[in-house]
Amino acid sequence: MSSDSITxxxxxxxxxxxxANSAVDHGExxxxEAMTAAEKTLAEATRSAExxxxxxxxxxxxQTRVYTDNAGERVDEAQKYIVERVKERPVTAALTGLGVGLLLGLLLSSRDR
Incomplete structure (x- = not known):
């Protein structure tokens, strides 16, 4: 081989x-750039989701506040209703309470068997 061919x-x-070095640099x-863009997109998506x-x-x-307020009002109304009925007919209320207690007692005791 001649020196020109070797040169x-x-x-x-x-x-x-x-x-090759230029291609590697370009690839890097x-x-x-792709990683930076991906990180930016991910950060934006995270902020949007948040x-x-x-x-x-x-x-x-x-919405929960509305339901809670409504439920509180209903409980107050029920309490007033019960107090009024007990004051109107105390004996009937006492007998009703006794009957309900007896019924619950029987149901619970039969459950244990």
Whole structure:
């Protein structure tokens, strides 16, 4: 082989090495950019999900307050109703309470057998 052929081969090898290094650098930059974009997208998705979750939780809390207030009013009404009926007919209320207690006692005692 001539020295020109060896020089050409060496020059081509250097060019190939430079091209390979350039390709690796480009690949690293592309990978880094892709990772950065993915991290950004994931962070945005996390923030969106967090916002939706908070809004849903707040809506649930407000609905629960309405139901709780309504249930409290119903309990108060029931309590007033029972107190009025007991005051109107105390003997009937006492006998009714005794009967309900006896019935529950019988049901619970038959359960144990």
């Amino acid at each position: 050409n081969a060496a020059d081509e090898a250097k060019a190939a090495k430079k091209a 930059r592309s990978f880094t 916002k939706v979750f908070r809004e849903g939780l707040e809506a649930l809390r407000s």
